Amino acid sequence: MFWDQQLECIEPERLREVQLQRLKEVVKRVYEKVPFYRKKFDEAGIKPEDIRSLEDIKHLPFTSKTDMREAYPFGLFAVPLSEIVEIHTSSGTTGKPVVAGYTVKDIALWAEVMARCLVMVGATKDDIVQIAYGYGMFTGGLGFHYGAQKIGATVVPASAGNTKRQIELMKDFGTTFLACTPSYALYLTEYAKEEMGIDLSTLKLRIGSFGAEMWTEEMRKEIERRMGIKAYNVYGLTEIIGPGVAHECPAQQGLHVWEDHFYPEIIDPETGEPLPEGQEGELVLTSLTREGMPMIRFRTRDITTLHREKCACGRTLAKIERIKGRSDDMIKVRGVMIFPYQIEQAILEVQGVEPHYQIILTRPHYLDEVEVQVEMSKEIFSDDVKTIETLRKRLEKKIEQTVGVRVKVTLVEPKSIPRSEGKAKRIIDKRNLK
Numbered sequence: 001m002f003w004d005q006q007l008e009c010i011e012p013e014r015l016r017e018v019q020l021q022r023l024k025e026v027v028k029r030v031y032e033k034v035p036f037y038r039k040k041f042d043e044a045g046i047k048p049e050d051i052r053s054l055e056d057i058k059h060l061p062f063t064s065k066t067d068m069r070e071a072y073p074f075g076l077f078a079v080p081l082s083e084i085v086e087i088h089t090s091s092g093t094t095g096k097p098v099v100a101g102y103t104v105k106d107i108a109l110w111a112e113v114m115a116r117c118l119v120m121v122g123a124t125k126d127d128i129v130q131i132a133y134g135y136g137m138f139t140g141g142l143g144f145h146y147g148a149q150k151i152g153a154t155v156v157p158a159s160a161g162n163t164k165r166q167i168e169l170m171k172d173f174g175t176t177f178l179a180c181t182p183s184y185a186l187y188l189t190e191y192a193k194e195e196m197g198i199d200l201s202t203l204k205l206r207i208g209s210f211g212a213e214m215w216t217e218e219m220r221k222e223i224e225r226r227m228g229i230k231a232y233n234v235y236g237l238t239e240i241i242g243p244g245v246a247h248e249c250p251a252q253q254g255l256h257v258w259e260d261h262f263y264p265e266i267i268d269p270e271t272g273e274p275l276p277e278g279q280e281g282e283l284v285l286t287s288l289t290r291e292g293m294p295m296i297r298f299r300t301r302d303i304t305t306l307h308r309e310k311c312a313c314g315r316t317l318a319k320i321e322r323i324k325g326r327s328d329d330m331i332k333v334r335g336v337m338i339f340p341y342q343i344e345q346a347i348l349e350v351q352g353v354e355p356h357y358q359i360i361l362t363r364p365h366y367l368d369e370v371e372v373q374v375e376m377s378k379e380i381f382s383d384d385v386k387t388i389e390t391l392r393k394r395l396e397k398k399i400e401q402t403v404g405v406r407v408k409v410t411l412v413e414p415k416s417i418p419r420s421e422g423k424a425k426r427i428i429d430k431r432n433l434k
């Protein structure tokens, strides 16, 4: 299913032409309209007319989250404030949030790319789309909202939280399409079953679009099984537009990037050098058509790999692999880089535990210690001590094999790890590192 088949299956050569034309235009525009970019380009000794090929993008300076915070609130806008019709922010854990401004055209663009995402996985005007992402300053809720309305679906703007009501809505309205974070999707299945006696796989749900946090293939299988749906990965970020930068297709092997609007590069996070296709690194995005707040070479900090071969679904647009972690989320333990997703993968391969875990980092004697707390299933919890100890040891071994570092596993009671209605907090760092 295609929203815009001609564009989604465009000849790669033609796509390059479109991208180059748009890149030249946006670079010229930000140089003229945004003092922040003019200053950065001048310092790097680059002028808009130096961009003659797509490869020349590598001469442009990066834009970072820190740059955006310094430009708070409206320093990166390329149009007068009177042209901005909507503002969003991304939650910052430290300091000021990042602000994004949208013109009328930008909102239309957002609806367009989200429409492509939804139709790609089979959504139609007959679907009842329940959006359990937060509405408000967060882009998740409204991004899906605009896209679902654009394709003519029936939107249920449930927003995040109020789990009991979410499940009642699903049941009473016959929700067929669910959008939320993957950890919340799992929580919904659990709550429905245990608190309300409802098996979500018996409802009308058929498609889910999940994102805004890292999740694994194993978690996908678990959600698909518990909900009786096809579960897809959505990617986006406030700095670029919100959800809708990329989305998985029915092949479920990578997320197509709408690269006629968002130009992707992969760089080495340490050196900033562009990496060849197929190599893992940090995703950098340039918004080619955004009017209100164009972003030039934004460092997403998300770790992935870019692929350009034609997809089984017929689309020619590049694909990124599911996000493996954030370059600033990597945990460096005794010199080894580990990502939370690796631990999650290992846990989900072992029977007898629930997909709820927390990683606790401590440094008791000048040496990093990693403790992974994992919830036992109800069945195992009521089993004898020996069985539990065998399971614990198996987990420790599995995690060590996956990440290459010895960790301590503690099995905890069912339901003892805090549930989240948004992004799950996976790492608790008690090391006091600066």
Ligand SMILES: [Zn+2]
Pocket (backbone or CB within 6 Å): 249, 250, 251, 256, 311, 312, 313, 314, 315
């Ligand atoms: Zn595809």
